[in-house]
Amino acid sequence: MTEQHSLITALRELQARAESELGAITDLQQLEEWRIRYLGTKGALTMALKDLGTIPKEDRPAAGQTANTAKRTLEAAYDRHLAELRQAALATGLSAEAIDITLPGRRPQLGYSHPVRETLQDIIRIFGSMGFSVAEGPEVEWDRFNFELLNIPEDHPARDTMDTFYVDVPGGIVLRTHTSPVQARVMLSQRPPVRVIAPGRCFRRDQEDASHLSYFWQCEGLAVDRDVTFSDLKGVLASFADQILGCKVRFRPHHFQFTEPSAEFDFSCLVCGGKGCRTCKYEGWLEISGAGMVHPQVLRNMDYDPAVYSGFAFGMGPERITMMRYGISDIRLLNANDMRFLRQFA
Numbered sequence: 317m318t319e320q321h322s323l324i325t326a327l328r329e330l331q332a333r334a335e336s337e338l339g340a341i342t343d344l345q346q347l348e349e350w351r352i353r354y355l356g357t358k359g360a361l362t363m364a365l366k367d368l369g370t371i372p373k374e375d376r377p378a379a380g381q382t383a384n385t386a387k388r389t390l391e392a393a394y395d396r397h398l399a400e401l402r403q404a405a406l407a408t409g410l411s412a413e414a415i416d417i418t419l420p421g422r423r424p425q426l427g428y429s430h431p432v433r434e435t436l437q438d439i440i441r442i443f444g445s446m447g448f449s450v451a452e453g454p455e456v457e458w459d460r461f462n463f464e465l466l467n468i469p470e471d472h473p474a475r476d477t478m479d480t481f482y483v484d485v486p487g488g489i490v491l492r493t494h495t496s497p498v499q500a501r502v503m504l505s506q507r508p509p510v511r512v513i514a515p516g517r518c519f520r521r522d523q524e525d526a527s528h529l530s531y532f533w534q535c536e537g538l539a540v541d542r543d544v545t546f547s548d549l550k551g552v553l554a555s556f557a558d559q560i561l562g563c564k565v566r567f568r569p570h571h572f573q574f575t576e577p578s579a580e581f582d583f584s585c586l587v588c589g590g591k592g593c594r595t596c597k598y599e600g601w602l603e604i605s606g607a608g609m610v611h612p613q614v615l616r617n618m619d620y621d622p623a624v625y626s627g628f629a630f631g632m633g634p635e636r637i638t639m640m641r642y643g644i645s646d647i648r649l650l651n652a653n654d655m656r657f658l659r660q661f662a
């Protein structure tokens with residue numbers, strides 16, 4: 317056999333072997349290895365082409381043609397196989413990530429009011445029907461509004477029960493301990509008649525337990541005009557108790573710095589209807605909050621003449637009323653942000 321023939325035969329065998337190996341290749345990794353083996357710079361076909369230089373000149377055209385045909389054929393086969401493997405990989409990926417559009421969708425969660433917010437809305441509605449409008453003030457308050465204008469000077473023991481978060485700046489800034497500073501703000505900004513409620517959040521340094529939170533809602537009420545009496549206060553609160561929970565109200569003497577006379581008021585127990593049970597500690601009544609006639613000194617602080625004007629003020633805890641409404645035994649549940657608890661009020 318001449319050198320020409322042996323090279324041509326070798327090239328044809330090489331092409332046949334490469335084609336048969338290619339047919340068995342099923343992944344891209346193997347395909348790349350095949351490409352390097354035959355068509356790479358040190359691949360079998362590339363090396364065979366270099367051998368062309370070693371055969372006699374007259375034999376080169378035929379051998380060169382065979383070599384080029386083999387190269388073109390294998391390159392085309394490689395491109396085809398590569399395209400097939402890519403197509404197969406794509407199809408596998410698509411079926412693995414397929415989205416079943418026949419599945420029912422997930423419903424978005426709908427929000428709804430917190431039970432304390434619901435109670436607040438009812439409080440605002442009921443007092444609104446009695447002519448009270450809503451007033452608001454800042455939660456971060458000057459010491460003067462939170463204490464001094466309400467007749468609670470520095471070092472007064474009444475401050476002990478309202479320890480809060482202080483910012484030590486000239487004039488003193490506190491997180492307000494009650495919504496009463498809103499009363500001061502309203503009275504300083506307008507002349508009588510005044511009839512407002514002030515719902516808002518308050519802060520104290522209280523240890524949290526089943527009936528105390530360190531931040532909580534309060535709703536204050538204030539009415540100042542000529543001839544406002546304690547019986548007006550009783551009438552307003554009795555009507556409120558009846559409308560919000562359908563219960564009765566009673567007053568007990570008490571002391572507050574910014575009212576005189578002062579009282580605490582209770583609602584009749586919803587659980588036992590006033591007969592006495594564990595919830596009300598067999599009293600028949602549950603404490604709600606404080607109230608009283610605005611102290612003459614407070615009126616003077618606001619530049620209202622106590623000889624002409626009188627007024628009453630009261631406060632209440634919307635959380636406490638919410639607990640009575642729904643029979644909730646632990647106030648901390650209201651701030652725990654536990655959806656299992658809150659969904660019950662949806």
Ligand SMILES: [Zn+2]
Nearest residue numbers: 585588593596
């Ligand atoms: Zn009871």
